[in-house]
Amino acid sequence: xxxxxxxxxxxxxxxxxxxxxxxxxxxxxxxxxxxxxxxxxxxxxxxxxxxxxxxxxxxxxxxxxxxxxxxxxxxxxxxxxxxxxxxxxxxxxxxxxxxxxxxxxxxxxxxxxxxxxxxxxxxxxxxxxxxxxxxxxxxxxxxxxxxxxxxxxxxxxxxxxxxxxxxxxxxxxxxxxxxxxxxxxxxxxxxxxxxxxxxxxxxxxxxxxxxxxxxxxxx
Numbered sequence: 275x276x277x278x279x280x281x282x283x284x285x286x287x288x289x290x291x292x293x294x295x296x297x298x299x300x301x302x303x304x305x306x307x308x309x310x311x312x313x314x315x316x317x318x319x320x321x322x323x324x325x326x327x328x329x330x331x332x333x334x335x336x337x338x339x340x341x342x343x344x345x346x347x348x349x350x351x352x353x354x355x356x357x358x359x360x361x362x363x364x365x366x367x368x369x370x371x372x373x374x375x376x377x378x379x380x381x382x383x384x385x386x387x388x389x390x391x392x393x394x395x396x397x398x399x400x401x402x403x404x405x406x407x408x409x410x411x412x413x414x415x416x417x418x419x420x421x422x423x424x425x426x427x428x429x430x431x432x433x434x435x436x437x438x439x440x441x442x443x444x445x446x447x448x449x450x451x452x453x454x455x456x457x458x459x460x461x462x463x464x465x466x467x468x469x470x471x472x473x474x475x476x477x478x479x480x481x482x483x484x485x486x487x488x489x490x491x492x493x
Contacts, residue, residue, distance in 0.1 A: 275478055278302045278335055278374075280325060280365065281344035283310035285437055286380065289471035290344055291318065293440065297475060304334050326360050328367035335372035341365060342474060343379040347408065355407045358415040366425060377419075377427040378474050381412040383463070383489055385431065389451035416487055428477055429487040432470045433463040440468035443492040449483075453491045465492045 277294055281287040282303035291313055294301050300317045308320045324330040325345065335341060343365065347357030358381075369377065384390040387410070390402045402409070419427045431451065446453050453463075469492050477483060 275339040276300045276302070276337060277478075278304055278338045278341050279344070280304050280341065280361075281346060282320075283307065284344050284346055286346075286435065286467040286470050287344035288313070289440065289468045290342060290474060293468070293471050293475055294342075299478075302334055302338065304331065324364075326364050328364045328371065331364060331368035332371045335368050335374050338372070338374050340376040340378060340478065341369060341374060343377070344471075344474075345379075347411070349405055350407045353407075355411040358408075358411040359418060362415045362418060366419075366422060369425060375424060375426050377425050378430065378477050379415075379419075379427065380430045380432065380470060380474065381416060381487075382409060383431050383433045383452040385409050385413040385416060386451045387413070392454075393452070420485075426484045428483045428485075430470065430474055430477075430483075431487055431489040432465055432473075433489075433491055434465075435467050435470065436464050438466035438468055440472040441466060441492060443469065445469075445473055446491050446493055447483075448489045449486055450489055451487075453489045463491060465490070 277299050279291055279301055282291050283305050291301055291303055295315045295317055303311055303320045304323045305311055308322055311320055321334050323334055345361055347355055390398050416429050473490050
């Protein structure tokens with residue numbers, strides 16, 4: 275397939291680009307700073323664009339089969355995080371103009387503000403308040419996608435992330451904001467970034483999660 279990857283120089287994005295190329299896909303990595311992407315491949319094209327401008331994205335979306343986003347934006351303690359919704363607005367406009375309708379993007383467990391009520395004390399009272407500015411904007415972006423009729427989106431929600439390559443472990447999935455009863459996961463509900471990329475790429479051959487959000491973790 276022809277895949278445009280946003281956030282290709284990010285920690286998860288780099289795994290996604292490498293695995294997509296290994297699987298034989300043609301990848302257009304849309305980046306702000308091309309020097310940050312160290313992968314070189316015959317089927318890889320690296321282009322510079324502004325993720326907040328539909329006009330900047332549109333030429334690179336034309337002819338693609340799918341847009342995949344691993345974009346991430348930093349936590350802010352003093353202001354509202356807006357990167358997720360602002361970039362998604364540009365992405366969806368550019369997709370319509372370029373006539374691409376498949377989107378696979380990632381957020382996180384617990385984006386819904388009420389979903390962390392059954393999580394551990396540490397997560398509920400320490401971690402979630404710390405990252406709430408990011409989770410709130412991710413949730414807003416998810417809500418905006420649910421209102422779109424013409425984009426076949428999938429939101430992949432991983433838990434905490436570790437910078438590790440893909441494993442061969444099975445995935446546990448749940449249509450919701452976390453995977454319940456995932457206590458069998460010895461890593462304490464964290465997973466390898468390489469596995470997130472592996473799951474996202476597995477969606478290219480499946481309609482199982484179209485127009486849905488899916489929480490994931492490895493067994």
